[in-house]
Amino acid sequence: DVKVTQSSRYLVKRTGEKVFLECVQDMDHENMFWYRQDPGLGLRLIYFSYDVKMKEKGDIPEGYSVSREKKERFSLILESASTNQTSMYLCASSLWGGPQHFGDGTRLSIL
Amino acid sequence: ELKVEQNPLFLSMQEGKNYTIYCNYSTTSDRLYWYRQDPGKSLESLFVLLSNGAVKQEGRLMASLDTKARLSTLHITAAVHDLSATYFCAAYRTGGGADGLTFGKGTHLIIQP
Numbered sequence: 001d002v003k004v005t006q007s008s009r010y011l012v013k014r015t016g017e018k019v020f021l022e023c024v025q026d027m028d029h030e031n032m033f034w035y036r037q038d039p040g041l042g043l044r045l046i047y048f049s050y051d052v053k054m055k056e057k058g059d060i061p062e063g064y065s066v067s068r069e070k071k072e073r074f075s076l077i078l079e080s081a082s083t084n085q086t087s088m089y090l091c092a093s094s095l096w097g098g099p100q101h102f103g104d105g106t107r108l109s110i111l
Numbered sequence: 112e113l114k115v116e117q118n119p120l121f122l123s124m125q126e127g128k129n130y131t132i133y134c135n136y137s138t139t140s141d142r143l144y145w146y147r148q149d150p151g152k153s154l155e156s157l158f159v160l161l162s163n164g165a166v167k168q169e170g171r172l173m174a175s176l177d178t179k180a181r182l183s184t185l186h187i188t189a190a191v192h193d194l195s196a197t198y199f200c201a202a203y204r205t206g207g208g209a210d211g212l213t214f215g216k217g218t219h220l221i222i223q224p
Contacts, residue, residue, distance in 0.1 A: 022205070033212075043201075043212075043214040044214075045213070090154070097161075098159070101156065102153040103173075104152070104153045104154060
């Protein structure tokens with residue numbers, strides 16, 4: 001089975017902090033994704049990567065950056081956390097044309 | 112811009128009944144996905160629909176795709192309590208700056224005994 005592991009289930013940070021969310025997949029998938037999920041808004045794509053060191057902006061990239069130095073790892077970075085970034089963050093990976101497999105999510109609170 | 116609309120967003124039904132969730136998408140997409148999410152859990156892939164007329168079934172759930180109408184349906188037959196969850200459809204978009212899925216807002220399904 002595909003395993004997508006997010007480093008933290010729950011995280012509490014303060015405004016202005018730099019926050020790192022880590023995601024690791026064990027199935028050699030080319031594609032990796034970061035979404036945020038908010039009540040009433042569904043899931044929205046933040047960033048996407050289709051290869052090492054490659055990244056593409058999704059629908060809501062503002063305030064975020066990403067890093068993919070190794071194929072199995074995709075990191076989401078909040079450069080200066082703000083309260084409106086309090087959300088559930090979901091990482092996913094996939095092969096080309098295949099379904100996306102999601103991690104368990106990180107519930108991030110910015111105080 | 113690809114938009115995905117699901118309806119209904121909330122559905123309460125009794126065990127044993129049949130019902131359909133609808134998923135409309137606004138521009139051409141060559142792949143349509145259905146996911147299930149239980150409270151506090153992540154998303155579980157249910158179906159991948161790749162072509163017009165595709166139909167897939169798993170237990171009491173059946174998904175179909177009409178690419179000409181830009182419509183996918185998720186049909187529930189003889190519902191049971193264990194199917195209570197939130198169901199998302201998602202259409203795959205390519206190009207335009209980012210690949211990835213555009214999700215509907217989800218259908219929160221409650222099945223009562």
